[in-house]
Amino acid sequence: MKLKTALMGAVACLAIAPMAHAQERGRDGNVNIIYWQAVSIMNPFLSGGTKDIEAASLVLEPLARYDETGMMVPYLATAIPTVSNGGVSEDLTSITWQIDPDVVWSDGSPVTSRDVQFTFEYCTADGGGCAQGAKFSNVESVEMLDDKTVKVNFTGPAPNPYQAFVGHESPIIQAAQFAECLGPRAPECTDANFMPIGTGPFVVTDFRVNDVVQFEANPNYRDPSKPAFATVTFKGGGDATAAGRAVMETGEFDYAWNMQLAPDVIASMAEGGMGVPVSAFGTLVERIEMNLTDPSPALEEGVRSTVAAPHPFLTDARVREALSIAIDRDLLVEVGYGQAGRATCNLVPAPALYASDNTACLTQDMDRANALLDEAGFMMGSDGVRVNADGVRLSILFQTSTNAVRQDFQALIKQWWEEIGVETELRNIDAGVFFGGDPGSPDTFQRFYADVEMYANNFPGTDPQAYLGAYLCDNIPSPETQWQGENINRVCDPAYDALWAELAATADLEERGRIGRALNDMLTKDSNIIVPLVDRGRVSAHSVTLGGVVLNTWDSELWNIADWYRISQ
Amino acid sequence: MTDATVAKEAIEKPRNQWLDVWDQFRTHKGAVFGLGFLIFITLFVTIGPWLWQVDPGKLDIRNKDVRPIYMLLFDSDAKVNWANPMGTDNLGRDIMANIMQGGRISLAVGWTAMILAVFLGTLIGVLAGYFRRLDGLLMRFTDLVLSLPLLPLLLVMMLLFRDPLRAAFGPENGIFILIVVGIGITSWMQTARIVRGDVMALKEREFVLAARSIGTPPRRMITRHILPNVLSPIMVSATLGLATAIITESALSFLGLGFPSDFPTWGKILFDSVDRMTAFPERVLWPGLAISLTVLAVNYIGDGLRDALDPRIRGL
Numbered sequence: 001m002k003l004k005t006a007l008m009g010a011v012a013c014l015a016i017a018p019m020a021h022a023q024e025r026g027r028d029g030n031v032n033i034i035y036w037q038a039v040s041i042m043n044p045f046l047s048g049g050t051k052d053i054e055a056a057s058l059v060l061e062p063l064a065r066y067d068e069t070g071m072m073v074p075y076l077a078t079a080i081p082t083v084s085n086g087g088v089s090e091d092l093t094s095i096t097w098q099i100d101p102d103v104v105w106s107d108g109s110p111v112t113s114r115d116v117q118f119t120f121e122y123c124t125a126d127g128g129g130c131a132q133g134a135k136f137s138n139v140e141s142v143e144m145l146d147d148k149t150v151k152v153n154f155t156g157p158a159p160n161p162y163q164a165f166v167g168h169e170s171p172i173i174q175a176a177q178f179a180e181c182l183g184p185r186a187p188e189c190t191d192a193n194f195m196p197i198g199t200g201p202f203v204v205t206d207f208r209v210n211d212v213v214q215f216e217a218n219p220n221y222r223d224p225s226k227p228a229f230a231t232v233t234f235k236g237g238g239d240a241t242a243a244g245r246a247v248m249e250t251g252e253f254d255y256a257w258n259m260q261l262a263p264d265v266i267a268s269m270a271e272g273g274m275g276v277p278v279s280a281f282g283t284l285v286e287r288i289e290m291n292l293t294d295p296s297p298a299l300e301e302g303v304r305s306t307v308a309a310p311h312p313f314l315t316d317a318r319v320r321e322a323l324s325i326a327i328d329r330d331l332l333v334e335v336g337y338g339q340a341g342r343a344t345c346n347l348v349p350a351p352a353l354y355a356s357d358n359t360a361c362l363t364q365d366m367d368r369a370n371a372l373l374d375e376a377g378f379m380m381g382s383d384g385v386r387v388n389a390d391g392v393r394l395s396i397l398f399q400t401s402t403n404a405v406r407q408d409f410q411a412l413i414k415q416w417w418e419e420i421g422v423e424t425e426l427r428n429i430d431a432g433v434f435f436g437g438d439p440g441s442p443d444t445f446q447r448f449y450a451d452v453e454m455y456a457n458n459f460p461g462t463d464p465q466a467y468l469g470a471y472l473c474d475n476i477p478s479p480e481t482q483w484q485g486e487n488i489n490r491v492c493d494p495a496y497d498a499l500w501a502e503l504a505a506t507a508d509l510e511e512r513g514r515i516g517r518a519l520n521d522m523l524t525k526d527s528n529i530i531v532p533l534v535d536r537g538r539v540s541a542h543s544v545t546l547g548g549v550v551l552n553t554w555d556s557e558l559w560n561i562a563d564w565y566r567i568s569q
Numbered sequence: 570m571t572d573a574t575v576a577k578e579a580i581e582k583p584r585n586q587w588l589d590v591w592d593q594f595r596t597h598k599g600a601v602f603g604l605g606f607l608i609f610i611t612l613f614v615t616i617g618p619w620l621w622q623v624d625p626g627k628l629d630i631r632n633k634d635v636r637p638i639y640m641l642l643f644d645s646d647a648k649v650n651w652a653n654p655m656g657t658d659n660l661g662r663d664i665m666a667n668i669m670q671g672g673r674i675s676l677a678v679g680w681t682a683m684i685l686a687v688f689l690g691t692l693i694g695v696l697a698g699y700f701r702r703l704d705g706l707l708m709r710f711t712d713l714v715l716s717l718p719l720l721p722l723l724l725v726m727m728l729l730f731r732d733p734l735r736a737a738f739g740p741e742n743g744i745f746i747l748i749v750v751g752i753g754i755t756s757w758m759q760t761a762r763i764v765r766g767d768v769m770a771l772k773e774r775e776f777v778l779a780a781r782s783i784g785t786p787p788r789r790m791i792t793r794h795i796l797p798n799v800l801s802p803i804m805v806s807a808t809l810g811l812a813t814a815i816i817t818e819s820a821l822s823f824l825g826l827g828f829p830s831d832f833p834t835w836g837k838i839l840f841d842s843v844d845r846m847t848a849f850p851e852r853v854l855w856p857g858l859a860i861s862l863t864v865l866a867v868n869y870i871g872d873g874l875r876d877a878l879d880p881r882i883r884g885l
Contacts, residue, residue, distance in 0.1 A: 426831050
């Protein structure tokens with residue numbers, strides 16, 4: 001019996017340990033945050049700037065937001081509505097949210113369904129320019145069913161109904177405060193725009209445009225033990241280098257946002273010992289795209305790089321696989337991105353639901369690459385370049401935009417490819433031209449007058465449906481479409497098109513995840529038409545004395561500031 | 570001075586004119602240093618790769634970020650390697666081999682583009698200055714070319730000629746021809762204007778009148794009397810042109826309009842190293858020194874040559 005008591009005591013102690021911080025509100029004093037872009041407004045509906053939206057996320061909250069894995073967590077709502085719990089209608093044309101009855105605004109009044117309805121009216125009012133209008137583009141109306149229940153009706157079936165009122169870009173604003181600020185009068189409500197009343201852990205006490213914002217803990221916050229900090233000083237301005245130094249070398253600030261710096265620069269700052277860089281990964285993937293059509297200049301315009309002329313050797317899956325596994329992705333990460341990158345084999349690396357467990361490409365395997373090319377009939381010639389029986393030489397033109405890291409990558413990849421007998425010619429094009437999309441220029445990435453090309457791309461939000469839809473047969477760029485279209489590789493697989501159509505008609509999240517992973521594998525693991533290299537993340541820095549920071553690329557970086565605390569030393 | 574010595578000097582064997590030029594040139598210290606450096610750098614980039622047989626494009630990632638050997642003097646723990654006396658870059662490429670290879674290209678581009686520009690400029694300047702009927706036409710043409718911006722023009726040239734040249738001469742030679750022609754045909758205008766002005770002034774001088782009065786045809790007049798007298802402004806603009814050509818090539822490579830990225834030139838090595846300038850100053854220092862010293866040397870040689878070629882300064 002004594003042993004049992006002792007064990008239970010130990011268990012109780014363990015359970016209490018994480019609760020050690022759960023004491024009274026405001027016990028840890030002040031926290032200093034630096035954003036190297038200064039905050040100009042606290043209303044995310046009037047600004048597209050990340051810095052404004054993230055500063056506002058301290059005050060304003062949505063019904064639900066994304067956690068660090070890209071999963072939704074209810075904030076002002078009691079639960080996430082789904083088809084299975086009846087929150088989303090069977091025909092996917094409406095979603096019903098239940099507002100948490102305990103949540104009150106910082107002035108003490110309760111949050112009601114009118115506030116949610118008003119937020120929709122505010123963003124869609126005539127004569128007003130709402131920065132987050134895209135979130136409401138498919139919303140037909142917002143109905144109040146009762147004080148705490150609100151129903152959002154869509155213009156048609158919405159497989160992803162979690163756009164409006166979800167995430168830091170579309171929080172709920174108070175109807176009473178913004179009532180007079182509709183449409184063209186929105187920018188005139190200076191007080192409301194600078195000091196909005198919210199439900200978040202902090203309230204604004206002083207707002208200086210493009211300089212400093214002062215916050216104090218919200219006395220009516222729903223959790224009486226949070227936030228741990230009594231005040232927040234939110235400083236803006238400077239540059240990423242200065243912000244990084246202020247946190248990691250001098251320790252003047254506790255948190256610095258978005259360290260867009262070279263990996264060795266961040267590492268040398270971290271040696272200062274006052275702070276640590278943290279990274280999180282979103283959906284931005286640096287990849288090599290293979291051209292399945294022939295870009296040879298010998299072909300006439302209108303045939304060159306179109307489906308009328310298949311590529312002489314990149315249409316062979318064995319050649320593509322050999323090119324993929326000859327690359328040492330870990331070395332590329334080390335050279336180019338350091339902490340801000342990780343090797344990946346996936347086109348959709350995140351959120352976790354859609355990320356395939358595809359890791360075969362991560363190990364460089366020269367022997368297998370050579371064997372694959374032998375098998376494909378390409379034998380090493382006397383000049384070190386492989387040639388097949390028909391005299392086709394494995395000679396590749398490899399293009400990308402002008403950027404120091406990309407040129408380093410090109411040099412490394414060229415070396416590996418030449419080791420397996422693939423002659424590689426490098427070309428780099430000014431980014432303005434390469435990504436410019438001018439149909440008259442032969443150097444755009446869509447026109448693809450090269451055998452392979454390298455760039456990075458991502459998708460907004462957490463749903464990859466539109467992103468994966470880029471690789472449908474209909475999206476192939478050609479002279480007829482003025483070279484517009486996202487299917488850069490000119491891949492056309494009826495099975496892929498059919499599976500994508502299935503994704504577009506599926507609402508169940510698990511099922512969507514399964515289909516999304518299968519589509520990703522069809523383009524990467526199974527065919528190597530797209531060769532992903534590096535999953536590029538975001539790096540921020542926080543002081544060694546600041547605890548509870550969970551970097552999140554799906555929502556505001558400050559999404560969990562209520563849980564931050566001071567580590568006593 | 571007696572009559573005897575005067576007579577003795579008069580019968581002394583006549584010296585070659587170029588020996589006199591050389592004697593005068595030698596008195597200009599800067600010019601002699603410049604010539605010495607130019608010969609050194611030319612030998613360094615031409616003979617160097619025969620002696621230092623390291624492939625400039627070879628990546629050796631284990632030996633990346635090696636410091637130059639002299640760093641041992643300041644820091645005995647520095648990562649140095651006798652196989653890479655000037656160190657390696659962030660991908661482990663040998664910097665000395667790159668400077669040699671880059672110098673070959675930079676100097677070749679500089680010289681060729683400069684010779685093209687000076688040839689065009691002199692031709693047009695002399696024709697415009699000497700033949701009044703051609704003057705208006707040629708000078709309006711010069712104004713027209715002067716107003717062409719170099720970068721957009723090169724962009725258009727790239728679009729039109731890159732693929733045919735690449736097919737005909739290979740990627741490197743094709744781009745070489747394109748860049749040299751591009752720089753050459755956009756930098757002859759200053760030379761043409763200066764030469765024209767000088768030619769117009771010379772044309773009114775008595776010795777030209779004298780030559781014309783004995784029936785010298787225009788062709789001989791230009792080659793025998795006009796050109797030697799406008800040699801000094803041509804020399805000066807040639808030296809400036811060499812410097813501009815090297816620098817323009819660097820800028821073009823940086824914008825992605827120049828050579829492929831695995832093809833080193835001094836300008837490109839310099840631009841690639843700027844990001845890590847504080848940690849690895851030598852990577853900026855060496856190509857930067859090579860560019861500035863070459864340009865400076867050529868400028869001094871031009872100065873010395875101008876003095877040496879001027880009969881009045883030579884004291885004749």
